[in-house]
Amino acid sequence: MDQDERHRHASSFGAAAVAYAEHRPDYARAAVRWALGSAPAPRVLDLGAGTGKLTATLVAAGAHVTAVEPDPGMLTELRRALPDVPALPGSAESIPLPDASVDAVLAGNAMHWFDMAVAGPEIARVLGSGGVLAGLWNVLDDRVDWVAGLARVSGSAAVGPRDTPASWRLETATMHLPRTGGAARFGSPEQAEFPHGQRRTADSLVATLATRAGMLVMTEQERQATLGRIRGYLASRPETAAGEFVLPMLTCVLRVRRL
Incomplete structure (x- = not known):
């Protein structure tokens, strides 16, 4: 994906912010605890x-979160859902916080952008x-037969290169993480699921x-055709034809510590 295409995908979510807030999953609490390490509050x-x-x-x-x-659009939904949390406009490339002001930096389904x-x-x-830098991704557990079938039917636009466990391990194993930043150094990355x-x-x-970003950047005709196949x-x-079911997932974590 070239830089322009990457930007188009990364900036596609705002138009679907309400649906994103309603339908995207949260993250496994055990994964969040592991990502944070042992620091209390x-x-x-x-x-x-x-x-x-x-x-x-x-x-x-129990974390103190900014x-x-x-x-x-996404920031508006965040402030609506969590009015007591400080929520600031900014990006990974321009963070509006002072030096050495946090014990951990976490990114949920975002670090690849x-x-x-x-x-x-x-x-x-x-x-x-x-401190700790950690990326978390919710991925489909395609070790379950019907979930593997869903991934095949959905195609790469809906189930991308980090959306199943094996592909997540491969993609994040080669992901560029900060090894140095001025005088700062980072240790070796760790993966857990x-x-x-x-x-x-x-x-x-x-x-x-x-x-999903790949779906949001499709033409309306392509999107409806893909969603129709999934439906x-x-x-x-039988697992999904009637009523509620649990979609099997993993929360996968890539963690590196600042030395």
């Missing part, structure tokens, strides 16, 4: 916070010594997949 920056899905999980875990989000050559030094600047699930109906799962598949499977 840490000061956490949720970077690229979107509508606050990870922010809310961090608040529930959220930073570049898209005005960062220009880490610019964001890395900014993250190092705001992160205190010994935690079981998660989201209660869905066929309609709400279709609505969830429709908020047909869900109607054909």
